[in-house]
Amino acid sequence: MSRSRTPHRVVVVGSGFGGLFATKALRRADVEVTLLDRTTHHLFQPLLYQVATGILSEGEIAPPTRDILRRQKNARVLLGNVKTIDLQAQTVTSTILDTTTVTPYDSIIVAAGAGQSYFGNDQFAEFAPGMKTIDDALELRGRIFGAYEMAELEADPLELDAWLTFVVVGAGPTGVEMAGQIAELSRRTLKSNFRAIDPSTTRVVLLDAAGAVLSTFGDDLSTHALHELEGMGVEVQLHAKVVDVDAHGIEVEDPDGSRRRLEARTKIWAAGVAASPLGRHLAEQAGAELDRSGRVLVERDLTLPGHPEVFVIGDMMALDGLPGVSPVAIQGAQHAAKQITRRAKGSGEVSRPFRYRDKGSMATISRFRAVASIGRLRLRGFLAWVAWLAVHLIYLTAFKNRFTALMHWAVSFVGRGRSERTATWQQVSARTRLQRLEQGDSGRR
Numbered sequence: 001m002s003r004s005r006t007p008h009r010v011v012v013v014g015s016g017f018g019g020l021f022a023t024k025a026l027r028r029a030d031v032e033v034t035l036l037d038r039t040t041h042h043l044f045q046p047l048l049y050q051v052a053t054g055i056l057s058e059g060e061i062a063p064p065t066r067d068i069l070r071r072q073k074n075a076r077v078l079l080g081n082v083k084t085i086d087l088q089a090q091t092v093t094s095t096i097l098d099t100t101t102v103t104p105y106d107s108i109i110v111a112a113g114a115g116q117s118y119f120g121n122d123q124f125a126e127f128a129p130g131m132k133t134i135d136d137a138l139e140l141r142g143r144i145f146g147a148y149e150m151a152e153l154e155a156d157p158l159e160l161d162a163w164l165t166f167v168v169v170g171a172g173p174t175g176v177e178m179a180g181q182i183a184e185l186s187r188r189t190l191k192s193n194f195r196a197i198d199p200s201t202t203r204v205v206l207l208d209a210a211g212a213v214l215s216t217f218g219d220d221l222s223t224h225a226l227h228e229l230e231g232m233g234v235e236v237q238l239h240a241k242v243v244d245v246d247a248h249g250i251e252v253e254d255p256d257g258s259r260r261r262l263e264a265r266t267k268i269w270a271a272g273v274a275a276s277p278l279g280r281h282l283a284e285q286a287g288a289e290l291d292r293s294g295r296v297l298v299e300r301d302l303t304l305p306g307h308p309e310v311f312v313i314g315d316m317m318a319l320d321g322l323p324g325v326s327p328v329a330i331q332g333a334q335h336a337a338k339q340i341t342r343r344a345k346g347s348g349e350v351s352r353p354f355r356y357r358d359k360g361s362m363a364t365i366s367r368f369r370a371v372a373s374i375g376r377l378r379l380r381g382f383l384a385w386v387a388w389l390a391v392h393l394i395y396l397t398a399f400k401n402r403f404t405a406l407m408h409w410a411v412s413f414v415g416r417g418r419s420e421r422t423a424t425w426q427q428v429s430a431r432t433r434l435q436r437l438e439q440g441d442s443g444r445r
């Protein structure tokens with residue numbers, strides 16, 4: 001059989017943990033990689049909450065993808081929102097503004113991640129932004145710091161309480177981190193900043209429909225985190241199901257079925273994820289199944305059933321109940337890249353099964369306080385926080401970002417300042433305005 005002179009064409013969808021690590025793992029392979037993403041950056045999602053609470057700048061956690069890959073000659077980066085992946089024609093169609101691009105592939109790695117899920121109540125998003133993108137984090141930053149500005153102007157005591165009440169929905173790692181940071185912000189950072197209000201009277205409420213905080217960390221660490229949060233003045237309300245959200249507050253249903261209202265201007269949604277709709281798009285063409293979060297049930301080698309040329313990885317894939325965390329995306333990326341490299345060489349058509357090595361999980365509660373579960377090891381307090389710091393520094397992309405993040409952490413954790421508190425009206429209001437435009441309300445009335 002004559003060998004084609006054209007290199008094997010690989011399309012990678014997504015420049016998150018899965019997409020970027022897959023592209024990097026293909027750097028020595030005899031392939032041509034096209035990395036497509038609707039953003040121009042690689043986002044380090046685990047630190048979004050630090051952008052939202054004024055510790056880090058967005059550039060530190062979202063460096064430009066094309067700069068990261070500038071030395072990788074076999075890779076090109078294209079901006080585009082992927083609309084369709086045609087499994088028959090083996091092409092990907094993406095658009096940006098008025099430009100449509102069709103990119104053919106021999107192999108494809110789909111790593112488009114997941115979005116926020118409001119469990120069928122998407123109308124909540126306007127009043128309780130989630131935390132998945134840089135836009136989300138900047139909007140939340142504007143809402144959090146803006147709430148104190150409004151409180152300083154408020155004469156009505158009930159309204160004042162509503163401005164100084166922050167409700168975080170979801171007591172997983174992101175919710176715990178957000179609640180802890182807002183508590184710390186109000187007790188340390190904003191001290192002496194205002195004249196009419198006392199920010200240390202801020203009420204931070206962390207809600208969850210389940211019965212534990214950080215439930216995946218096991219009983220010991222979960223109870224420890226709960227006590228730490230309460231010690232910091234965070235009100236933890238468990239078995240509390242959110243049934244409605246509006247501009248002024250949130251309605252909660254307790255286990256006995258009774259409903260109550262919390263007046264709070266600032267709500268943050270840190271509960272629930274839904275895989276990228278590209279998962280459904282692929283599954284429908286291939287006759288594959290999806291799980292409850294819309295993740296594609298992949299084969300053991302991470303390919304789409306019936307399509308050995310299509311890998312689905314990271315937050316979009318469902319296999320053996322693996323969680324939606326960055327090590328799963330990174331290891332899946334490296335696995336997919338290895339299979340493609342072997343195929344491009346023409347060596348061994350039989351794909352190997354993916355084996356995940358669990359590296360544990362960790363969550364910060366506030367400065368110097370964290371919990372970590374690594375194998376049989378359970379760490380808490382300062383030691384866990386140092387482990388968290390080290391891991392995040394290693395995985396932050398680019399030396400410059402690591403250096404400036406370390407400087408900002410010194411300012412915020414050793415001192416009490418936060419240098420990234422800038423927020424603009426556009427950041428706070430753009431989502432609502434854009435949604436109205438999309439719904440056809442052009443503001444002409």
Ligand SMILES: Cc1cc2nc3c(=O)[nH]c(=O)nc-3n(C[C@H](O)[C@H](O)[C@H](O)COP(=O)(O)OP(=O)(O)OC[C@H]3O[C@@H](n4cnc5c(N)ncnc54)[C@H](O)[C@@H]3O)c2cc1C
Nearest residue numbers: 014016017018038045046082112113314315324325326329
């Ligand atoms: C707030 C937060 C905190 C987290 N904390 C931790 C943590 O502490 N530890 C941990 O291990 N994990 C954490 N995670 C989870 C971790 O970030 C994800 O598991 C990981 O990012 C998944 O990688 P991925 O490549 O599948 O998706 P992502 O990293 O989400 O990347 C998806 C990419 O696809 C792009 N994309 C999506 N749709 C399209 C489209 N149609 N066209 C073009 N591009 C598209 C997106 O722009 C994005 O760049 C956290 C997640 C969040 C949101």
